[in-house]
Amino acid sequence: MISATAILAASAPFWFEVERQGHHKLIGVAKVPQTPWAGGGLRLSIGGVRSPHVGEETPGTALPARCPERHLQEDRTFCVGLRRLEVDGPDAADRWWEQLRQWIRCQGVAERTGVWPPNQALDHGEAGVHHERALELARSIGLEEEYAAAWLGEPSWITDPDLRIVDRRGGPINGRAPCPRGCRRRASRNAPILRRKCARRREIASLVWMERLRLKSLDEYWRHVRASGTKCCGTMLTCPLRDDQNGTPEEEGGSPH
Numbered sequence: 001m002i003s004a005t006a007i008l009a010a011s012a013p014f015w016f017e018v019e020r021q022g023h024h025k026l027i028g029v030a031k032v033p034q035t036p037w038a039g040g041g042l043r044l045s046i047g048g049v050r051s052p053h054v055g056e057e058t059p060g061t062a063l064p065a066r067c068p069e070r071h072l073q074e075d076r077t078f079c080v081g082l083r084r085l086e087v088d089g090p091d092a093a094d095r096w097w098e099q100l101r102q103w104i105r106c107q108g109v110a111e112r113t114g115v116w117p118p119n120q121a122l123d124h125g126e127a128g129v130h131h132e133r134a135l136e137l138a139r140s141i142g143l144e145e146e147y148a149a150a151w152l153g154e155p156s157w158i159t160d161p162d163l164r165i166v167d168r169r170g171g172p173i174n175g176r177a178p179c180p181r182g183c184r185r186r187a188s189r190n191a192p193i194l195r196r197k198c199a200r201r202r203e204i205a206s207l208v209w210m211e212r213l214r215l216k217s218l219d220e221y222w223r224h225v226r227a228s229g230t231k232c233c234g235t236m237l238t239c240p241l242r243d244d245q246n247g248t249p250e251e252e253g254g255s256p257h
Protein backbone atom coordinates (compact mmCIF):
# COMPACT_ATOMS: atom_id res chain seq x y z
CA MET A 1 0.00 0.00 0.00
CA ILE A 2 1.29 3.45 -0.90
CA SER A 3 1.81 5.56 2.22
CA ALA A 4 -0.14 8.70 3.02
CA THR A 5 3.01 10.84 3.04
CA ALA A 6 3.94 9.51 -0.42
CA ILE A 7 0.47 10.50 -1.70
CA LEU A 8 0.93 13.94 -0.14
CA ALA A 9 4.35 14.32 -1.78
CA ALA A 10 2.90 13.36 -5.17
CA SER A 11 0.19 16.03 -4.95
CA ALA A 12 2.11 18.76 -3.14
CA PRO A 13 0.77 22.25 -4.02
CA PHE A 14 2.89 24.97 -5.65
CA TRP A 15 3.60 26.59 -2.27
CA PHE A 16 5.22 23.48 -0.80
CA GLU A 17 8.75 22.36 -1.76
CA VAL A 18 9.44 18.74 -0.94
CA GLU A 19 12.98 18.36 0.37
CA ARG A 20 13.20 14.85 1.71
CA GLN A 21 10.99 11.83 1.69
CA GLY A 22 11.42 8.97 4.08
CA HIS A 23 9.47 6.05 5.44
CA HIS A 24 6.09 7.60 6.36
CA LYS A 25 7.82 10.95 6.55
CA LEU A 26 8.03 14.08 4.48
CA ILE A 27 10.19 17.14 5.07
CA GLY A 28 9.73 20.35 3.13
CA VAL A 29 9.23 24.10 3.13
CA ALA A 30 5.81 25.79 3.04
CA LYS A 31 5.77 29.24 1.42
CA VAL A 32 2.08 30.10 1.63
CA PRO A 33 1.30 33.35 -0.21
CA GLN A 34 -0.02 36.28 1.86
CA THR A 35 1.63 35.04 5.03
CA PRO A 36 4.77 36.23 6.85
CA TRP A 37 6.43 33.03 5.59
CA ALA A 38 5.73 33.53 1.88
CA GLY A 39 9.40 34.30 1.31
CA GLY A 40 11.47 32.40 3.84
CA GLY A 41 9.04 29.56 4.35
CA LEU A 42 8.13 27.32 7.25
CA ARG A 43 10.17 24.12 7.50
CA LEU A 44 7.69 21.36 8.17
CA SER A 45 7.85 17.73 9.10
CA ILE A 46 4.89 15.59 8.05
CA GLY A 47 4.51 12.05 9.31
CA GLY A 48 2.11 9.22 10.01
CA VAL A 49 0.77 6.16 8.24
CA ARG A 50 -2.82 6.99 7.26
CA SER A 51 -3.79 10.33 8.80
CA PRO A 52 -0.67 12.46 8.64
CA HIS A 53 0.24 14.95 11.35
CA VAL A 54 2.32 18.03 10.68
CA GLY A 55 4.51 20.34 12.70
CA GLU A 56 7.61 22.48 12.42
CA GLU A 57 10.70 20.35 11.72
CA THR A 58 12.28 22.03 14.74
CA PRO A 59 9.34 23.15 16.92
CA GLY A 60 9.66 26.71 18.20
CA THR A 61 11.67 27.99 15.20
CA ALA A 62 9.22 30.29 13.38
CA LEU A 63 6.12 29.63 15.48
CA PRO A 64 5.78 29.19 19.24
CA ALA A 65 6.49 25.57 20.17
CA ARG A 66 3.25 25.41 22.13
CA CYS A 67 0.29 27.77 22.23
CA PRO A 68 -3.30 26.63 22.75
CA GLU A 69 -4.63 29.90 21.31
CA ARG A 70 -2.61 29.37 18.14
CA HIS A 71 -3.59 25.74 17.85
CA LEU A 72 -0.05 24.51 18.46
CA GLN A 73 -0.49 21.34 20.43
CA GLU A 74 1.26 19.81 23.38
CA ASP A 75 2.83 17.09 21.18
CA ARG A 76 4.31 19.91 19.01
CA THR A 77 2.04 19.19 16.04
CA PHE A 78 -0.41 21.63 14.46
CA CYS A 79 -4.11 21.36 15.27
CA VAL A 80 -5.37 21.95 11.73
CA GLY A 81 -8.86 20.59 12.30
CA LEU A 82 -11.19 18.78 14.62
CA ARG A 83 -10.29 15.43 13.09
CA ARG A 84 -7.12 14.35 11.32
CA LEU A 85 -7.93 13.73 7.67
CA GLU A 86 -7.18 10.28 6.30
CA VAL A 87 -5.13 10.52 3.11
CA ASP A 88 -5.96 7.61 0.81
CA GLY A 89 -5.81 9.26 -2.60
CA PRO A 90 -5.23 12.49 -4.53
CA ASP A 91 -8.62 14.04 -3.60
CA ALA A 92 -8.03 13.50 0.10
CA ALA A 93 -4.48 14.82 -0.35
CA ASP A 94 -5.83 18.00 -1.92
CA ARG A 95 -8.19 18.48 1.04
CA TRP A 96 -5.33 17.84 3.46
CA TRP A 97 -3.09 20.44 1.82
CA GLU A 98 -5.94 22.96 1.63
CA GLN A 99 -6.65 22.52 5.33
CA LEU A 100 -2.98 23.12 6.09
CA ARG A 101 -2.89 26.19 3.80
CA GLN A 102 -5.87 27.75 5.59
CA TRP A 103 -4.31 26.99 8.96
CA ILE A 104 -1.03 28.69 7.96
CA ARG A 105 -3.03 31.70 6.71
CA CYS A 106 -4.71 31.95 10.13
CA GLN A 107 -1.28 31.56 11.72
CA GLY A 108 -0.14 34.56 9.67
CA VAL A 109 -3.06 36.64 10.97
CA ALA A 110 -2.23 35.54 14.53
CA GLU A 111 1.42 36.47 14.02
CA ARG A 112 0.57 39.95 12.76
CA THR A 113 -2.43 40.84 14.92
CA GLY A 114 -2.26 38.62 18.00
CA VAL A 115 -5.76 37.33 17.23
CA TRP A 116 -6.84 34.07 15.64
CA PRO A 117 -9.52 34.79 12.98
CA PRO A 118 -12.71 34.10 14.98
CA ASN A 119 -14.76 32.74 12.08
CA GLN A 120 -12.03 30.17 11.40
CA ALA A 121 -11.87 28.81 14.90
CA LEU A 122 -13.43 25.76 16.40
CA ASP A 123 -12.92 25.38 20.12
CA HIS A 124 -10.14 23.31 21.59
CA GLY A 125 -10.43 19.61 22.34
CA GLU A 126 -13.82 18.05 23.03
CA ALA A 127 -15.39 21.52 23.13
CA GLY A 128 -14.78 21.72 19.38
CA VAL A 129 -17.25 18.88 18.79
CA HIS A 130 -19.97 20.74 20.71
CA HIS A 131 -19.04 24.00 19.04
CA GLU A 132 -19.41 22.44 15.61
CA ARG A 133 -22.82 21.01 16.52
CA ALA A 134 -24.00 24.33 18.01
CA LEU A 135 -22.96 26.15 14.83
CA GLU A 136 -24.97 23.67 12.75
CA LEU A 137 -28.02 24.11 14.97
CA ALA A 138 -27.75 27.89 14.93
CA ARG A 139 -27.48 27.86 11.15
CA SER A 140 -30.50 25.58 10.79
CA ILE A 141 -32.76 28.00 12.67
CA GLY A 142 -31.30 31.27 11.41
CA LEU A 143 -29.55 32.24 14.64
CA GLU A 144 -25.98 32.34 13.32
CA GLU A 145 -25.33 35.95 14.31
CA GLU A 146 -26.95 35.65 17.71
CA TYR A 147 -24.93 32.53 18.42
CA ALA A 148 -21.67 34.05 17.14
CA ALA A 149 -22.15 36.98 19.54
CA ALA A 150 -22.92 34.65 22.45
CA TRP A 151 -19.83 32.59 21.59
CA LEU A 152 -17.69 35.73 21.76
CA GLY A 153 -19.08 36.37 25.24
CA GLU A 154 -21.85 38.92 24.58
CA PRO A 155 -24.74 38.61 27.03
CA SER A 156 -27.37 36.45 25.34
CA TRP A 157 -30.49 34.45 26.08
CA ILE A 158 -28.55 31.48 24.70
CA THR A 159 -26.20 31.55 27.69
CA ASP A 160 -28.57 33.04 30.29
CA PRO A 161 -28.93 30.44 33.09
CA ASP A 162 -31.98 32.25 34.52
CA LEU A 163 -34.18 31.51 31.53
CA ARG A 164 -34.50 27.80 32.36
CA ILE A 165 -34.90 26.62 28.80
CA VAL A 166 -33.64 23.03 29.10
CA ASP A 167 -33.85 20.23 31.61
CA ARG A 168 -30.87 18.18 32.75
CA ARG A 169 -30.93 16.08 29.61
CA GLY A 170 -31.24 18.91 27.13
CA GLY A 171 -35.01 18.67 26.58
CA PRO A 172 -37.21 21.80 26.39
CA ILE A 173 -39.02 22.88 29.57
CA ASN A 174 -41.30 25.70 30.74
CA GLY A 175 -43.63 25.52 27.76
CA ARG A 176 -45.83 28.30 29.09
CA ALA A 177 -43.00 30.81 29.42
CA PRO A 178 -42.44 33.24 26.53
CA CYS A 179 -40.19 32.12 23.67
CA PRO A 180 -36.63 33.09 24.65
CA ARG A 181 -35.96 34.60 21.24
CA GLY A 182 -38.69 37.11 21.96
CA CYS A 183 -41.01 35.98 19.15
CA ARG A 184 -44.30 37.89 19.19
CA ARG A 185 -47.69 37.44 17.58
CA ARG A 186 -48.87 40.44 15.64
CA ALA A 187 -52.41 39.14 15.47
CA SER A 188 -52.99 39.40 19.20
CA ARG A 189 -51.58 42.74 20.31
CA ASN A 190 -47.97 41.65 20.01
CA ALA A 191 -48.34 39.11 22.77
CA PRO A 192 -45.26 36.99 23.25
CA ILE A 193 -45.39 33.51 21.74
CA LEU A 194 -45.30 30.75 24.30
CA ARG A 195 -42.44 28.32 24.05
CA ARG A 196 -44.69 25.38 23.40
CA LYS A 197 -46.21 27.23 20.44
CA CYS A 198 -42.82 28.06 18.92
CA ALA A 199 -42.03 25.91 15.88
CA ARG A 200 -38.31 25.97 16.70
CA ARG A 201 -38.66 25.06 20.34
CA ARG A 202 -36.76 21.79 20.18
CA GLU A 203 -33.87 23.23 18.17
CA ILE A 204 -33.66 26.25 20.47
CA ALA A 205 -33.40 23.97 23.49
CA SER A 206 -30.74 21.85 21.73
CA LEU A 207 -28.70 24.94 20.95
CA VAL A 208 -28.83 26.15 24.55
CA TRP A 209 -27.89 22.66 25.70
CA MET A 210 -25.01 22.31 23.23
CA GLU A 211 -23.64 25.70 24.27
CA ARG A 212 -23.72 24.58 27.88
CA LEU A 213 -21.81 21.38 27.03
CA ARG A 214 -19.31 23.43 25.02
CA LEU A 215 -18.53 25.75 27.94
CA LYS A 216 -18.17 22.80 30.28
CA SER A 217 -15.73 21.01 27.94
CA LEU A 218 -13.78 24.20 27.37
CA ASP A 219 -13.44 24.62 31.09
CA GLU A 220 -12.12 21.08 31.40
CA TYR A 221 -9.74 21.68 28.51
CA TRP A 222 -8.15 24.71 30.17
CA ARG A 223 -7.97 22.92 33.48
CA HIS A 224 -6.03 20.13 31.76
CA VAL A 225 -3.72 22.61 29.98
CA ARG A 226 -2.94 24.39 33.24
CA ALA A 227 -2.35 21.11 35.06
CA SER A 228 0.16 20.12 32.38
CA GLY A 229 2.22 23.23 33.21
CA THR A 230 1.83 24.94 29.83
CA LYS A 231 3.04 28.56 29.85
CA CYS A 232 1.79 31.46 27.75
CA CYS A 233 3.94 32.17 24.68
CA GLY A 234 3.12 35.89 24.95
CA THR A 235 2.33 36.38 21.24
CA MET A 236 -1.46 36.66 21.52
CA LEU A 237 -3.43 39.68 22.74
CA THR A 238 -5.52 37.59 25.10
CA CYS A 239 -4.53 34.25 26.54
CA PRO A 240 -6.12 32.56 29.54
CA LEU A 241 -2.67 31.33 30.58
CA ARG A 242 -1.15 34.80 30.65
CA ASP A 243 -4.06 36.05 32.73
CA ASP A 244 -3.18 33.34 35.27
CA GLN A 245 0.45 34.41 35.41
CA ASN A 246 -0.41 38.09 35.83
CA GLY A 247 -3.06 37.25 38.35
CA THR A 248 -0.71 35.48 40.77
CA PRO A 249 -0.23 37.97 43.60
CA GLU A 250 3.28 37.86 45.05
CA GLU A 251 2.12 38.23 48.63
CA GLU A 252 0.56 34.81 48.35
CA GLY A 253 4.10 33.47 48.40
CA GLY A 254 3.63 31.26 45.37
CA SER A 255 6.42 29.51 43.53
CA PRO A 256 9.52 31.63 42.76
CA HIS A 257 10.11 32.57 39.12
Ligand SMILES: [Zn+2]
Residues within 6 Å of the ligand: 179, 180, 181, 182, 183, 193, 198, 199, 200
Ligand atom coordinates in the same frame (compact mmCIF):
# COMPACT_ATOMS: atom_id res chain seq x y z
ZN1 LIG B 1 -39.94 31.44 18.84
Ligand SMILES: [Zn+2]
Residues within 6 Å of the ligand: 064, 066, 067, 068, 069, 070, 232, 233, 234, 235, 236, 239
Ligand atom coordinates in the same frame (compact mmCIF):
# COMPACT_ATOMS: atom_id res chain seq x y z
ZN1 LIG C 1 0.31 31.64 23.46
